[in-house]
Amino acid sequence: MKKQYKYLFWDIDDTLIDFKSSEKVALKMCFQQFGVVLTDEDVAVYSQINHNYWELLVQGGIEKSTMLTRRFEDFVQQLSLDGIDCHAMNALYQVKLGDYAVMTDDGYDVCAQLSRSKKQYAVTNGTAVAQNKKLQITGLGALFDGIFISDVVGYEKPDVRFFQHAFSKIPDFNPEEALMIGDSLSSDMTGANNAGIHCCWFNPKGKVKGDASIQIDYEIKTLKELFEIVG
Numbered sequence: 001m002k003k004q005y006k007y008l009f010w011d012i013d014d015t016l017i018d019f020k021s022s023e024k025v026a027l028k029m030c031f032q033q034f035g036v037v038l039t040d041e042d043v044a045v046y047s048q049i050n051h052n053y054w055e056l057l058v059q060g061g062i063e064k065s066t067m068l069t070r071r072f073e074d075f076v077q078q079l080s081l082d083g084i085d086c087h088a089m090n091a092l093y094q095v096k097l098g099d100y101a102v103m104t105d106d107g108y109d110v111c112a113q114l115s116r117s118k119k120q121y122a123v124t125n126g127t128a129v130a131q132n133k134k135l136q137i138t139g140l141g142a143l144f145d146g147i148f149i150s151d152v153v154g155y156e157k158p159d160v161r162f163f164q165h166a167f168s169k170i171p172d173f174n175p176e177e178a179l180m181i182g183d184s185l186s187s188d189m190t191g192a193n194n195a196g197i198h199c200c201w202f203n204p205k206g207k208v209k210g211d212a213s214i215q216i217d218y219e220i221k222t223l224k225e226l227f228e229i230v231g
């Protein structure tokens, strides 16, 4: 199936930017400033805590400002670390996370090539501090016709109001010509379903789609496969 899509909505973390790599470097740098040297295993523990909190957030189970600090509180508790100001840690982490953005394979090239013929928009659930910085230092920001960050919009993907906000900012927008590209079933694919646009699941590791209620229009392992899809 090949369709002429005019508007591409891009998830950022783990779609265009290798979030795990950024997370690892940023987390180690931050804790080092607090006098703690983290191992890769420690980072994996944090990563799981953080992932769980983001899932809870997109399900509407927690406030963002609460979870951003609480993930660090849980983490330092698990590692039995004392005397760490988790609020300050989170603030520092947002800045560092933006400093160490690593692109996914072909991420920049595919996005750059498509920017010549498509309208492209970043749609991301990250924080404004980290996401704006990441988009700037990778050069990705210049490839987008609009950037929508949940922090600024006031809603997280998959909330339909996040997408309605984005659509309202695009002149002559037609949802039938729009495609959402992202790695997350719970925020990107479900969000596209809620918003009534087609979606492409970037699934490089061949994960199994557990939830049958989520409608996937395309599934790709590499971003280059998009050229075959978007027309």
Ligand SMILES: [Mg+2]
Pocket (backbone or CB within 6 Å): 011, 012, 013, 014, 015, 182, 183, 184
């Ligand atoms: Mg993602």
